[in-house]
Amino acid sequence: MDKTSAREQSLSYHLALVACRAGHGNSHLFNELMRTVYVAWFLLQDGYGDEPLALFKTAEYAVEAALELAHKSNEWVLAKDAIPAFEHLLALHDAQLAAAPLHKVIDAERRLRQFLAGTAHSPISEAHQRDIA
Numbered sequence: 001m002d003k004t005s006a007r008e009q010s011l012s013y014h015l016a017l018v019a020c021r022a023g024h025g026n027s028h029l030f031n032e033l034m035r036t037v038y039v040a041w042f043l044l045q046d047g048y049g050d051e052p053l054a055l056f057k058t059a060e061y062a063v064e065a066a067l068e069l070a071h072k073s074n075e076w077v078l079a080k081d082a083i084p085a086f087e088h089l090l091a092l093h094d095a096q097l098a099a100a101p102l103h104k105v106i107d108a109e110r111r112l113r114q115f116l117a118g119t120a121h122s123p124i125s126e127a128h129q130r131d132i133a
Helices: 003-021 027-045 053-073 080-099 102-117
Strands: none
Touching: 003 027, 003 080, 027 053, 027 080, 027 102, 053 080
């Protein structure tokens, strides 16, 4: 992936986290965070990174909790205790974008689209987890 495209993607994810942690989130920004979690997961499955399943599940559950809060109170904020997991995942994803060839990133995005078109609750499952924890 060229450096400019990777930088633009990274900036978009980091800005989404800044907004969501400050209580200025919205559905689009939370979708950006979730997209980052899932694309990073797919790239991890392809060997780009070495993080445990729990990190991805923590981030996924945090977004789900934030969406539930938003539907109840129209308050779009990411829980403070989830911030470190997202910071770690964004650092991982930055490294993935720097290391993975473009075709791997495109394949991860294709896998994300397949998941979104399906009925599964999450693409992150222990059945797909490599033994890295």
